[in-house]
Structure formats: structure tokens, C-alpha cells
Amino acid sequence: MSQNPLQEQSSGHNRIHERLVDYWNSLRAGRAFPKESEIDPSQIHEIWNSCFLIQNKPDTKEKGYRYAYLGVDLIDAWGDDLSSQEISSRLINPSHENFVKKFDEVIATKAPLVDESEFVNTRRIKIKYRTCMLPLGNAPDSVEFIIGGMKWKAY
Numbered sequence: 001m002s003q004n005p006l007q008e009q010s011s012g013h014n015r016i017h018e019r020l021v022d023y024w025n026s027l028r029a030g031r032a033f034p035k036e037s038e039i040d041p042s043q044i045h046e047i048w049n050s051c052f053l054i055q056n057k058p059d060t061k062e063k064g065y066r067y068a069y070l071g072v073d074l075i076d077a078w079g080d081d082l083s084s085q086e087i088s089s090r091l092i093n094p095s096h097e098n099f100v101k102k103f104d105e106v107i108a109t110k111a112p113l114v115d116e117s118e119f120v121n122t123r124r125i126k127i128k129y130r131t132c133m134l135p136l137g138n139a140p141d142s143v144e145f146i147i148g149g150m151k152w153k154a155y
Contacts, residue, residue: 016047016149017114017132024112024134024147032110036068036136036145047149049073054133054146056107065103068145077129077152079122106133107143118155126155 023044027034041048053069070078098117106113112135118128129152136145 015130016050016151017130019044019047020051020132020134020147020149021112032140033135033137033143035138036147039136039147050151051147051149054103054148056103056144056146065100065146074150074152076154077121077127077150079125102131102133103146106135106146110135110141110143127152128155129153 024034027038036053039053044051049071050073051069051071052067052074055066055068057064057066098119102113102115113133114131115133116128116130118126121127129150131148131150133146133148135143136147137143
């Protein structure tokens, strides 16, 4: 299920995605999206450990996405510390193919995305999650990073 978090009514800041969307909206100040350099982890310290930052690398010989930051609360969800590793559905885990498609969607639409789904991590544990992904970049037509927040539970 994907939807636009900007259309959701915030009923407080008890959800990671609501807090992250509110922060993102405060930074963009009428622009399509804020810059990655504007992200201040101290401003969202209560959720930062459940956040991730993905770098989009379209113009390099190493095309694809790379974690620039992976919050410590998410390492158990993935089953391994994937920070600074290339995100590849072939090399990491078949479940990451869905995430790559969602990253592609944020890049293509230049718009926020909320997703609820599940995957099996590298330790073969079923993970159900809710995540939001928000574009970041220097120009309105160039998404260079995606900031996200994820709430998850193992089953």
C-alpha cells in the first residue's frame, strides 16, 4: 500500500513517519523538497535511530543507491549493518528489490511515499514495516538523496 503522506492528517507525533514528514515540510519552505545538507539529526533526535538516508548515484560509474546513513534501530530489521553498502536486490537479499522499486518511484515522482509491507531479512526473520521516503536535492528536478523513517516488527 503506497500513499502520499502529505495527505494524511497528523494525530500527533507518535509515529515516525508523521514526525519525519512534519520535519521535511518545515525544511522545504515552499520548495519541492529540501536539500540533504539541511537535515539536522539533532532536530529529529527522537526518531533519528529509526531513519535512513539513501544516496542516489545516477551520474557515476557506480549507478544505484547507497546507504549514507542507517539508524541503529534498523540494523536488526535488515539482519545486518548495511550502511555504506550498495543496495542491490541481487547482492543483498531478494526482499530489497521492493525497496529499490520504491526508491525509483520517489526519484521518478519527486514526491513522498508511504509504504507498508513485509520482507524476510538476511537472518530469515519475517519483518513487517511501515516506512516513509522523502526526496532531498539541490534542484527541483534532481533528487540526490532520500530520507526515510521505518517502524518495524519481527514475526
